Each structure stands twice: as C-alpha cells, then as structure tokens.
Amino acid sequence: MKNDLVLRVVGKLLIPFILLFALYVQFHGDFGPGGGFQAGVILAAAMVFYALIFGVDTARRVMPDWLVETMLAAGVLIYAGVGLAGLLLGGNYLDYFVLDADPVHGQHRGIFWVEVGVATTVSGVMLKIFYLFASRGDADAGDGDGRRED
Amino acid sequence: MALTVLMLMRVRNLFAVIVLFGIYSFLMATVLVALDAVDVAMTEAAVGAGVSTVLLLGALHLCKSREAKPAHRPWLPLAVALSTGLVLVYGAMGLPDFADPLSPIHAHVVPRYLQNEVQVPNVVTAVLASFRGYDTLGETTVVFTAGAGIIALLRRRKKVENDRKDRV
Numbered sequence: 001m002k003n004d005l006v007l008r009v010v011g012k013l014l015i016p017f018i019l020l021f022a023l024y025v026q027f028h029g030d031f032g033p034g035g036g037f038q039a040g041v042i043l044a045a046a047m048v049f050y051a052l053i054f055g056v057d058t059a060r061r062v063m064p065d066w067l068v069e070t071m072l073a074a075g076v077l078i079y080a081g082v083g084l085a086g087l088l089l090g091g092n093y094l095d096y097f098v099l100d101a102d103p104v105h106g107q108h109r110g111i112f113w114v115e116v117g118v119a120t121t122v123s124g125v126m127l128k129i130f131y132l133f134a135s136r137g138d139a140d141a142g143d144g145d146g147r148r149e150d
Numbered sequence: 151m152a153l154t155v156l157m158l159m160r161v162r163n164l165f166a167v168i169v170l171f172g173i174y175s176f177l178m179a180t181v182l183v184a185l186d187a188v189d190v191a192m193t194e195a196a197v198g199a200g201v202s203t204v205l206l207l208g209a210l211h212l213c214k215s216r217e218a219k220p221a222h223r224p225w226l227p228l229a230v231a232l233s234t235g236l237v238l239v240y241g242a243m244g245l246p247d248f249a250d251p252l253s254p255i256h257a258h259v260v261p262r263y264l265q266n267e268v269q270v271p272n273v274v275t276a277v278l279a280s281f282r283g284y285d286t287l288g289e290t291t292v293v294f295t296a297g298a299g300i301i302a303l304l305r306r307r308k309k310v311e312n313d314r315k316d317r318v
Contacts, residue, residue: 121294
C-alpha cells in the first residue's frame with residue numbers, strides 16, 4: 001500500500017487528528033467518556049494505521065522496539081508507583097487522598113497518573129503485538145526481519 | 151446483528167470472516183451506546199473493530215485464507231452451545247429488571263459511588279481509577295502479561311529460525 005497516493009495523503013491528514021483525539025480521550029476522561037484504556041488503544045491504532053500505509057519499517061523508525069517495550073513495562077510501573085507514592089505519603093496503597101494537601105485535588109492527581117500508566121501499557125502492548133505479527137510476515141516473505149538485537 | 155452472526159457461521163473465506171467480525175463489533179458498539187455505556191462502546195469500537203481486526207488480518211497473512219472443512223459433524227458442539235445458552239437465558243430471567251433502582255447492585259455501594267466524593271464528573275472513570283483502583287491495576291498487569299507472553303512466544307520462534315539460518 002506504500003505507493004497509493006490517496007491513502008498516503010488521507011493518512012497524513014488523519015493521523016494527527018487521531019493522535020489528538022487519543023490525547024483528548026486521555027485527558028478529558030475525567031469529564032467525558034474515555035480514559036486510559038481507550039486512549040491507549042486509539043494511540044496504538046493511529047500507529048498501526050501509519051504502519052499499514054507507510055510500511056512497518058517506517059513505523060519502527062517513529063516508534064522503535066525499545067521504546068515500545070519500555071512503554072509496556074513503564075505503564076505498570078507508573079501505576080504501581082502511584083500506589084507507592086500513596087504509601088510513602090502516609091496513606092494506604094493506591095490511596096489518592098494523600099497525594100495533595102487538598103484531598104479532592106489529590107484524587108484528581110492520582111487518577112491522572114493512573115490513567116497515564118494504563119494508556120502507556122495498553123498502547124505499548126497493542127503496538128508490540130502488531131509489530132511482532134507484522135515482522136513475522138516479513139520474515140516469512142524473506143526480506144529481512146527488521147528486529148533489533150537488544 | 152443476527153444476520154452478521156449467521157453469515158459468520160456460513161462463510162468459509164477467512165478474510166470475509168474478519169471483516170464480518172469488525173462489522174459485528176461496530177454493531178455491538180452501537181448497542182452499548184443505546185444502553186448508555188459510552189465508555190464500553192468506545193473500547194468495543196477501538197479494540198473489537200479496529201485493533202483486533204488488524205491483528206487478525208496480520209495472522210491471516212501468515213496462514214491460508216480458507217477455513218478447512220470440519221472433520222466432525224457439528225451436532226455435539228451445537229447441542230452444548232444451545233443448552234448452555236438456554237441455561238444462561240433461564241438464569242437471566244431471574245435477574246432484576248433492567249435499570250431497576252431497587253435491584254441489589256444499585257442498593258449496595260452504588261449510592262456511595264454516585265455521591266462522588268472524588269468529584270470527577272465521569273463516574274465511570276472515578277469508579278475505575280479510584281474506587282476500584284486495585285482492579286484496574288490488576289487489569290493493567292494482565293495486559294502487560296499478555297504482551298510479555300506474546301513477546302516470549304513469537305521472539306523465541308524467531309531466534310530458532312535465525313539459528314537455523316545460521317547453521318545452513
């Protein structure tokens with residue numbers, strides 16, 4: 001699909017808006033429908049869309065494997081870290097009330113970081129699965145497997 | 151939706167099956183919107199219709215595009231599925247009416263959730279991230295484990311292939 005002009009142009013037009021929508025879903029999740037999981041999936045979908053149009057290797061240059069794998073683990077760590085922060089500040093595990101002097105504000109802060117963690121892990125996992133499947137197909141077709149040794 | 155499912159059963163071309171799965175997911179998302187579950191509808195549309203369709207297409211790329219003829223007659227699985235369905239329908243008849251405010255699920259912790267002491271306008275987010283924070287942490291860990299498992303499975307395969315190439 002790399003040489004399809006219509007797809008390339010439409011993709012270039014749409015992908016920024018998909019990314020923007022993902023951010024909107026992420027950060028507006030407190031007020032409207034949405035949240036970390038949905039935002040992560042939309043983010044991953046945007047990248048998959050990009051990879052489908054411009055090729056997996058180009059997508060790997062935008063989001064290399066090490067970044068995706070770091071995201072995979074970093075999300076869970078962010079989430080668990082919020083819990084630990086609650087512990088260190090004198091509350092229970094995952095207790096957001098202590099994260100700020102104002103308990104309600106502390107809740108908002110806690111929810112914000114938790115959602116960031118969820119989005120990071122989800123988009124990382126989705127992208128990683130996609131990369132693995134896509135590169136397997138390439139390896140079978142015989143044109144190099146783009147996987148970096150790490 | 152019923153039509154989609156019937157076609158899913160009949161069609162043998164796997165590409166058509168994947169597209170029908172996507173259509174089914176979108177229809178499911180509209181049903182969820184009609185039930186006022188916008189958050190779930192969004193997830194269904196993005197995961198069910200979007201990402202999993204692409205992943206299934208990626209898997210299809212690796213195998214044949216036609217489903218093999220089943221080796222056995224489908225009567226036993228059909229009977230099991232039908233009887234399970236009947237039991238579920240029978241069980242569902244015992245549930246309280248849809249949106250009944252007096253049903254047990256709405257009388258227990260939901261009033262406290264709806265008081266909204268965390269003051270997040272979207273109650274779904276409040277419940278998921280704050281009241282049920284442990285659950286969501288577990289879910290995130292499940293997603294992470296799934297990713298790690300897939301990495302472990304598909305990578306090792308590749309390494310073996312590479313070794314074989316090296317030896318040859």
